[in-house]
Amino acid sequence: MYSLSVRDHFMIAHSFRGEVFGPAQRLHGATYVVDLEVRRPELDEDGLVVDIGLASQALAAVLGELNYRNLDESPDFAGRNTTTELLARVVFDRVAERIRRGELGQGAHGLTQMRATLHESHVASASFEGDPRP
Numbered sequence: 001m002y003s004l005s006v007r008d009h010f011m012i013a014h015s016f017r018g019e020v021f022g023p024a025q026r027l028h029g030a031t032y033v034v035d036l037e038v039r040r041p042e043l044d045e046d047g048l049v050v051d052i053g054l055a056s057q058a059l060a061a062v063l064g065e066l067n068y069r070n071l072d073e074s075p076d077f078a079g080r081n082t083t084t085e086l087l088a089r090v091v092f093d094r095v096a097e098r099i100r101r102g103e104l105g106q107g108a109h110g111l112t113q114m115r116a117t118l119h120e121s122h123v124a125s126a127s128f129e130g131d132p133r134p
Contacts, residue, residue, distance in 0.1 A: 001113070004049035006056045006101045010063040015069040019079070022025070027072070033119040034063060036095060038132070044107035054104045062094040084118050084126040089133040092116040096132035109133070 015027045036059045038050050062126060071082045080086060099108045115129035 001039050001041055002043055002049045002118070004052060004055065005035055005061050006052065007033065007035050008034045008056070008063050010067040012066055012069055012071050012079075012082070016081045016083070018081065020058045027070075030120060034059065034091060035115075035117040035119070036091070037117070038108070038111050039113040040110050041112060042110070044110055048107055050104050050108045050111060054108075055087065058095055058098045058103055059091075060089055062098070062114050066090075067093070078096040079134050084120050084124075085128070088116045088118045088126050088128040091118065092128045092130070092132075099132050 009032060010032045011029065013027060013029050016024050018025070036053065038053065041050065043101075065085075071077050076090075094112055095116065096114065098104060099111065099114075111132055113129060114132040115124050115127050117127040120126040
């Protein structure tokens with residue numbers, strides 16, 4: 001299995017509901033380093049997993065929709081705790097949609113696996129992975 005990864009980051013503000021979150025129930029900021037990994041069993045006709053520039057642009061565009069936002073004010077997240085796990089799924093889904101629209105080029109249609117990993121610190125991260133095509 002071949003893989004390619006690109007990295008970027010974004011900053012948000014948010015708060016959580018529920019005693020399990022302790023002081024994080026108050027509004028606070030977070031900076032996430034994001035790794036997007038795409039995989040395929042065989043390289044495309046150009047010898048690529050996917051165009052690295054297009055993958056970087058797609059990730060930057062998705063993160064740009066979240067960057068410097070207070071997620072508590074976003075209708076997309078109304079009534080939901082914007083945990084690192086949830087945000088990993090959001091990044092995955094939004095990049096997968098761009099793949100389906102052809103924004104990563106025709107070669108991206110051969111991708112069979114993708115993982116979005118959000119690092120919330122140097123010791124903690126959460127990921128979501130799956131097939132980006134369905």
